[in-house]
Amino acid sequence: MDLDVFVAAHRAEWDRLDQLQRRRRRLTGAEADEMVALYQRTATHLSMLRAQAPDPVVMNRLTTLVARARSGVVGARRSTWRDAVHYFTAGFPAACYRTRNWWVPTAFAFILVTVLVGWWIAASPEVQASIGAPEELREMTRPGGAYETYYTESAAVAFSAQVWTNNAWVAAISLAFGVLLGIPVIWVLLLNAVNVGIGLGLMAGAGRLDVFLGLILPHGLLELTAVFVAAGVGLRLGWTVIDPGPRSRRVALATEGRAALGMAIGLMVVLFVSGLIEGFVTPSGLPTWARVTIGVVALLAFLVYVFVLGRRAAEAGETGDTRAADVGDRLPEVA
Template sequence: MDLDVFVTAHRAEWDRLEHLLKRGRGLTGTEADELVVLYQRTATHLSLIHSQAPDPRTEGRLTQLVARARSVVTGTRKASWRDVTRFLSAGFPAAVYRSRHWWVPTAVFSTLLAALIGWWIGTHPEVQAAIGAPDDLRALTRPGGEYEAYYSSHPAASFAAQVWTNNAQAAAMCLVLGAFFCLPVIWILFTNVLNLGVGIGLMSSAGRLDTFLGLILPHGLLELTALFVAAGTGLKLGWTLIDPGPRSRRAALAEEGRAALGMAIGLALVLFVSGVIEGFVTPSSLPTWARIAVGVAAELAFLLYVHALGGRAVRAGDTGDVAAAERATALPTAA
């Protein structure tokens, strides 16, 4: 395609579209119809130039025109409670359900790795000596020591807010950094698994593993599940770059990326619940069995929510992506 000839042939249409856009709301019905037609034509022109005769200057102008025209043609829409309801009842659980083949294996492998690290540390005194001095380790593991005092070291509300913020940030990083070929996600996940394994190993070596689990399980079941979901989804996003499947790499990454960003909001709500449990239930005077029962109930409720609502939404065709009207216009590609 001869770019100069193409630009000369269609410049008048682009100029006319720009003129109509400057008119804004003062268009007649005929002019509004003309704007829609010119918008569609210009989008096609942009696709042809991009695929057959790339030119940054021309593409820049047409991209701007198409974006402005699209906002006029489709209009803008404010989020409503209907959007929130759809997200919580279909979009978020569907995204989590679709990613289950990634985050369930991630959860199983991470749990086994944490247990293995804990066993290794707990049964090898030389490894414990490499972690810290005997006095420091006793300060961590003794009754009323640092492991236990951690959960009551601050007022419950501020402590819950702090752990919620930290956990939501870790989950968001897993989701966003997955696009960097999975490596940052693996590091974040390993860091958390290692910390858990160290706690298991040190407390078991002191004969207080039951106390440690009584402190971890009430909030940790839901908290770790949210982290595993984020990590598994981040790994899925990174793998999409390597193997996008039948979709183009750009379309696949856009679809999975939008779902992942939406999932970050949903997981922040899940982690808020675990943060409340960690701030108010974990350090409470409730019997250990009662505190663990709260954690198990929260975990089962989340898994049932994902399986029931998410499974139903996926079977209905929901992918966890934003509604079609909210997505960027997919430009036609020349064969």
């Protein structure tokens, strides 16, 4: 394609479309029809340029022009409460269900690494000595020690906010940086598995495993599940870079990326609930069985939400991606 010739041949159409879209509120019927035809033609021009002569200056102008004209042709759609309801009753649970083959194995791998690290530390006084001095370890694991006071040293509201922020950051890293072949996701998971395993091993070695589990299970069941979902989605996104399937890599990444970032909203809500449990239930005076039961109920509620509601939504065609009406049109392409 000769870019100069192409631009010279169609500049008048682009200028006319720009003129019409600027006064679209005062168009006659004939002018409105002309604007629709020019919008479709210009969108085709943009697709041709992307494929054959992606000049940045011309592309920038046409991209802006097509976007503005599109809002005039189809109208701008405002988000409503219906969108929020649809997202939480269909989009988010369907996205979680669709990615289950990634985050469920991630969960098992995380638990396996945690248990192995914990067992290794609990069974080896030498490893414990490499972590800290005997006095320090006793101070951490004794009744009323660091592992227990961690949940009560701050006000419940402030502690919940702190926990939520930290976990939201971990989930965001997994979702956003999964595109880097999933390597950052694996690193974050490994660090968290080792950290939990160290606590598990030290408390088990001190004969206080029941106390440790009673402290971590009430909030940890739901909290870690949300992290597993984020990590699984990030790993799926990373794999899309390697194997986009029948779609082009650009289209596959755009589709999966939109769904992944959209899941961030839902996961923030899940992590907010787990933060409330960690701030108000974990350090409460409730008996251990009651606190653990609350954690189990929260986890079961989420699993039912995903595997019942999400499955139904996925079978109905919901993917968690942006609605088709909000995604720009594109020309058919050969894989």
